[in-house]
Amino acid sequence: MYPLPVEKWKPANRVLYKMSLPVALIIWLLPMIAVLITSVRSTDELSRGNYWGWPEHITLLANYREALTASPMLHYFWNSVLITVPAVAGSIALASMAGFALAVYRFRGNMLLFGTFVAGNFVPIQILMIPVRDLTLQLGLFNTVSSLILFHIAFQTGFCALFLRNFIKQLPFELVEAARIEGAGEWTVFFRIVLPLIRPALAALGILVFTFVWNDYFWALCLTQGDDAAPITVGVAALKGQWTTAWNLVSAGSILAALPSVAMFFAMQRQFVAGLTFGATKG
Template sequence: MYPLPIDKWKPTNRWLYKLSLPLALIVWLLPLLAVMLTSVRSSQELMQGNYWGWPKNFSFIENYRTVLVDSPMLHYFWNSCLITFPSVFGAIALSATAGFALATYPFKGNTAILATFVAGNFVPIQILMIPVRDLTLKMGLYNTVEGLIMFHIAFQTGFCTLFLRNFIKELPYELFEAARVEGASEWQLFYQIVLPLIGPALAALAILVFTFVWNDYFWALCLTQGDAAAPITIGVAGLKGQWTTAWNLVSAGSLLAALPSVLMFFAMQKYFIAGLTFGATKG
């Protein structure tokens, strides 16, 4: 029923496993290595067709200085910060309260609301492009940071609520009853008991939402125009020229755009793993 531990495999299978694992890792990392090498190549080498060979002349400082200083990349980066952090906080705050209500209060319509959250996760985002764009135009939120924040909060709340509701549902209901007997209000029950217990789940969810919002390109392209509210994903796409593309600059900008998500994951890796395994065992 369960997979056999590796140390109990046959010697031939263990040898094949140890041989194939580094090869699979190299194949998986090959595109990333290619982007990293391209980001330090000079434009002359790219014009000569040296895409996969070792760079003859490293242009690390020139390429990254061009991206950071000679282009509005820092402006895009600041826009991404203004969009991502409020979106993550707002989505998690709303979903935590909604998940707490759906998990602990057996009110009429509880199941219908939960089914709505579940059904919303199956709606393809592409079919929402036109109505969401029209809605932002009518509300005066098109091409604004506030509009992107409100959209991401609304779009992420459904999944986050379903995620947290299931975690809160696994908590012992006797904790809630004991707190109410002791005279704790519902807000005290939520802030002092529920939130500390679901801390790992909140951390894991924060990483997932941060990664989605920071790396979003589709909705940033649909709901913005120009540079005023465009995030860093639009900025990286803007590094491409009209007639030719400086792939070394695009690669450098892509690495800079991906850096915050990677750093956040490694900084909160233990919380992410704890959140994913939270409630996996009993006792």
């Protein structure tokens, strides 16, 4: 039923597997390597068509300094922080309460509500573009940071609730019953018992939602106009010139935009792995 561990494979298959891993890793990382090398090329090399060769001159500091100063990149970066942090906190807070209610309480329409959360994750986001844009215009929220925060909270809460409900469902229900017998209220059960037990899941979910929101380009383009509320993903696109594009600056801006997500993953790597394997074993 389950695949055999690598240690139990035949020697030939095991050697082939270990040889194919570096090749697959290089192929997977090739676009990122190309962007990283392009970010340190000079403009003269790119104009001569040297796209794939090793850079003749490493212009690391010059390219990254110009990427930060040629456009309001720091302003875009701050907008992304203002959007991502409240969106992650809000969606996880709402989803943890919704997941707790769906997993612990038995009420009429429980499965219907849970099915609604599941079905919402299958809705293509492109078909929501016009209704969401019209709604922000009617509410006076178009081209504001608040519109992106509210949208991401609303859109991510469904996925987060589905994620956390399944984790909470795996907890021993006897813990909740014992706490209730001891006189603990529902909020006490939620804050003192359930949340500490699902902390690895919350950490893993926080990294995922942070990555989704930080790297969002579609909704940032639909709900903003100009530089006032634009996040860093739109700011990188603004590095393109009207007539020509300095791909070394665009690559440098892309690397700068990706650094927070990469740094957060490595900083919380242990919690992320623990959250993904939470509840995988019994006993």
